Amino acid sequence: MDLAWSDLVVALGLALVIEGLAYLAFARPLKRMVMEILALPEHTIRAFGLGIAALGLVLIWLIRG
Numbered sequence: 512m513d514l515a516w517s518d519l520v521v522a523l524g525l526a527l528v529i530e531g532l533a534y535l536a537f538a539r540p541l542k543r544m545v546m547e548i549l550a551l552p553e554h555t556i557r558a559f560g561l562g563i564a565a566l567g568l569v570l571i572w573l574i575r576g
Contacts, residue, residue: 534541
């Protein structure tokens with residue numbers, strides 16, 4: 512696998528841009544969503560995080576595979 516460090520930095524930068532735009536465009540709904548997440552059990556939050564990470568790995572595998 513030939514993954515350059517610049518690819519990692521670009522991917523992190525893109526994630527920050529997308530997240531920043533979400534905060535900019537949807538500040539109030541995001542605040543409500545955070546309050547709802549805080550009410551969830553910890554295992555549910557961890558399972559969701561695992562699912563998102565797995566989805567990301569599948570996407571990377573499909574594109575870079």
